[in-house]
Amino acid sequence: MLQILNESLIELHINGEIRKALARPSDTLLFFLRERLGLTGAKPGCENGDCGACTVLVDGWPVKSCLMLAAEAIGHEVTTIEGLDKVPIQQAFVDKFAFQCGYCTPGFIMNCQGLINIHPDASDEVIHEWLQSNICRCTSYQEIMEAIRSVLPSQ
Amino acid sequence: MEFQSIGNDVIRKDAWEKVTGRALYNADISSPGLLHGVLVTSTCAHGNIKSIHLQGARMMAGVKAILTGDSYPDLTGSVLEDRPPLAKGKVRYYGEPVALVIARSEFEACAAAARIKIEYEKLPTVNSPREAIKSESPLVHDQLGSYKKVIPEVYPVQNTNICHQIKIRKGDINKGWNEAEVIVEGSFSLPSSDHIAMEPHNAKAEILPDGQIIVDTSSQSPFAVRKLISQHFKVDLGKVVVRVPLVGGGYGGKASTNLEYLAVMASKAVGGQPVLIKNSREQDIASAPGKLALEATVKLGARKDGKLVAGEYTFLVGTGAYADTGPRMTSAMAMSCTGPYRLENVWCDAYCIYTNHTFATSFRGFGHSSMTFAVERMMDKLAAALHMNPLELRRINAIQSGDTTPTQVRLTPSILGYLPGCIEKIQKLINWEEGNRIDMGNNRIKAKGIACFWKTSSSPTDAFAAAIVSFNSDGSANLQVGAVEIGPSTRTTLAQILAERLRMDIDRIYVQMEVDTRTSPHDWKTVASMSTFLVGRAVLTAANDAIGQLINLGAMALKCSPEDLDFQHERVYLKENPEFYVEYKDIVHGFKYPNGNTVGRQIIGRGSYIMPHLTAMDQETGKGQPGPFLTPGVQAVEVELNTADYTYRIIKAATVLDAGKVINPKSAKGLVMGAMGMGLGLGSREAFLWSADQELQNTSLRTYKVIRIGEQPEYLVDWVETPNVNGPYGSRGLAEHGIIGIHAALVNALSLAAGVELDQVPVTPELIWKKLREAQNDSL
């Protein structure tokens, strides 16, 4: 079993690359991504698991990076918004005006991306269930629903 | 060739930055050597600070400095200087900043902050505006009389909790009551709550060796921050630079200056090194300013035919522990107190009142959403008393051009817009004719409620903006403005205005998203849904200035007189034969003749605009011109109530407003829908919850509930377009308007569905049940 007792150099698989940096045992993945690697797409909105602004994919599943320790991500595939290359959900967010201030957007897009991969057949109920973990304070959500529906093959 | 760009769903200029995570917000920008400040906030709502023990914290690793209220002498405030950046001697609300720890890293600062021990001697608390005005109430500020007024139009009352009061006296109220055949009266209460911008407040400051202060902040008002920092730290204005990148939501909450003072104090304490302070979500909710509370009484008198003849309004506005913009919002509520109805006899007393709660600052609607709740619930009660259809009552009283506002401004179609047109449209949109209360069987009642609203800018009378247009050597244009991109797509809208005027392709216009007070043209604030108007007018002037220069230089190039020329698609051409032309790219930096001689100069368009003809409100009567135009509208909500357990679903929410001219329909619709969403949250779940000692109970997003996806209704938006002759391409302000009447419409629908008067928000199933029980007990 892996043990990290003090600040140590850790190695994470992020966006298809191996990234090394110092981490303390208590550093969250969110902190590590932002402060150690400069990947600031994931946003702190509550650092308490309540808002989803910090969502990234870990082995393809959406995870709130404020609730995961950097050390826990060792050996897993982490994808952040910086790792998406103009995928359909990004285009859909642009076309459907599914953001305003944009602060919640990376988190929403990562959650959507996870959903598209895992449940390409998602119904509205499933979409709601997944995206309820994220808060957007600017849009009405109607735009975000339109965006995700437009890229799900089932809809 | 009008409206190439105006009226189109132009994709936002910041779209790809935002969907790729490349968009940078203030706390995303780090630098080596950046220090971190962490606040220690009060756990007591009202008390004397007996002692602050810093020893333990000082010894902690990484700590550079610790500040307390003694570190800084001044009181701050944009209207009334009543607030120390760090509490001095006394705390006045739960969450008030008491100490600030500056350390090498955020976690070291947090660890040290946890070691600071503060002892309070508790004082009796002031729990609500109504309690606060009782003569025996404790005082939140016993030095109120000595506070400095920053603006002349604030009228505090010494030895009370009233930090401002304003009156509206229009017509003859007694005559109105005498004419009235039906009189109704009601009282309403709305709690304080929070903006919950997804990006918590944060600010960074650095003091350079020559004394220049650089502030990087998430703010809606960079130029106001610069002025206040310069004043309070006694540094020449030019030596202060305020920079604002993209902002992660503001809704009014980032319009006042707060953390910026602390960041500058912090940097000062560590020899000018850069210090970043960012609120945790919990601090952002408890400590940073929120939304005002309101306790209102409204009395309306009407003739039997439904025509309003008298209106009396008392607004007790809870601004919390400090005034901030509370007094200005109080005046704004008074100036619009009647709602958009024709009323000759108006009497309004509005008070801005201190309590021991988190202080309030501007919030979407600038007080109008709370005020409108009271007025529009009252209109429904009046309709019931008159046995009239609530929509019909509003239609026959709708204010029209030729009428006057409560502040006695005579209205024209351009100033007012056309509310009856909005009412007509919403009637169809929400299928009003179907009936506003339908029993669907199975314990289900479907009901519809409506509410009208209006709003103007309530800005300072000299609010202004400016714009600069420059060109690249390929003929494309750059737009520089001082408005902050807080989310509403302001800068894309402004680019559309510029593209339209220059008759250029919108894709050939570049806008910078960041504001830097040293290079961006001066701007009032990005508030009040005014940027499209105020900055838009400046953009038009700048465009005209550039066009004049382009034509003059074109005339030299084409060897003709300027009058013979016209322009479009980056060409200046001969009117009689467009095949003779010169391209912008060949003249924007001067024109070079074939022999090498060059004439002209670089073309730079300058424009600015100042609010025209505004006057302050008179203290005794309220008379004055508070804004350049109004935006009126009407909203409707359809609900389905389950009468077995009083749970309800919001099925539809609709807004029709007079936008003058819609510049970007998809953006505009999104703004109005988003604002409706926030308003429905206020109506159904959002509120600060206080303990008996006035400690804020819900400081996380788990306990402070907001609407989440799947809970939203179907949103419907439509427009009326009555040109505002002063607005760019006829447009009026629109954005926050979506919030103003929507919770009134929601609660009108719920009251009708449940068959009980609901006069407060948020309306939970429990509240409906309670009110029904009270009503049953009353009738026994």
Ligand code: FES
């Ligand atoms: S920051 Fe992770 S859920 Fe809010």
Ligand code: FES
């Ligand atoms: S776009 Fe601002 S919070 Fe979602």
